[in-house]
Structures are given as structure tokens and as C-alpha cells.
Amino acid sequence: MERSIVGFRRDEEGHWVAELECGHGQHMRHDPPWQSRPWTQSEQGRAGMIGMRVNCLKCDRNEPPAEGARKPA
Template sequence: MKSSTIIGWRQDEEAHWVAVLSCGHTQHHRHQPPWQSRAWVLDPEQRRAKIGQPFACGWCAQGADSANLGN
């Protein structure tokens, strides 16, 4: 799987956090216990700490082009 880095964060229309990746793709990081437990995403400091970290982009692994994704 191709590795990108997290270059920033934004929120979607439902206020879920979305990682913006260096490859041009995006990835949701939801905290919805018990299915998805990512309490760190709610903390601004912990989100900032993830910027610059490697991230295995599933879209890149599938050969997806950023231009044909709805980001």
C-alpha cells in the first residue's frame, strides 16, 4: 500500500474529521464508539501531532485518481 503523509485536517458537513493527505486524497477519522474508537481525533493537540505522520492511503493502493473522487 502506498504511503502518504497527513498534511492537515478539515471537517465534513456532518462535523466528522477528515485527514487531508499529501497524495491529494482524504480519509475520514470518525469517533463513533463502539464501532470506531478514535477519541484522539476530538483533541486539537492530538490531531496536530498526526500532521506529518505516514499514512497508508487505501485510495492510492486501489489506483484511484484524486480527480475522480468526491474528496
């Protein structure tokens, strides 16, 4: 299910996680050559992705948001 990115946070290992409008999080790793997301490396790059829609597999599986997650709008 397509959901918009509403913010970013770092996980316990320092990887960037996109906070989605549904309350779920989705990792946005930059780990070349497997995953190339250089925009995650700057605040300006991440800000430019706010509003971008990504597929949320957790919504597809009807999973509830994690405890303490951003509340859906």
C-alpha cells in the same frame, strides 16, 4: 500505499477527514466502540498526528484526488 497526514478538515456531516500528502482524504472518525480515535476530538490531538503515515486505499486503486482537494506536495 502509505501516505502522510498533512492536515485536517471536516466533511459535510462534521466528521474529521485527514488530508493526505497525495491529495486524497481519509475519514478519521471517533465512534466508540467501533472506532476509537479520541485524538480527533482536540486540536492538539489532531496536530500531534500531522506527519503520521496511513494506508491510502485510493492511491492503491490509482484514483485521482477529488476536485478541490489539497494539491499533492
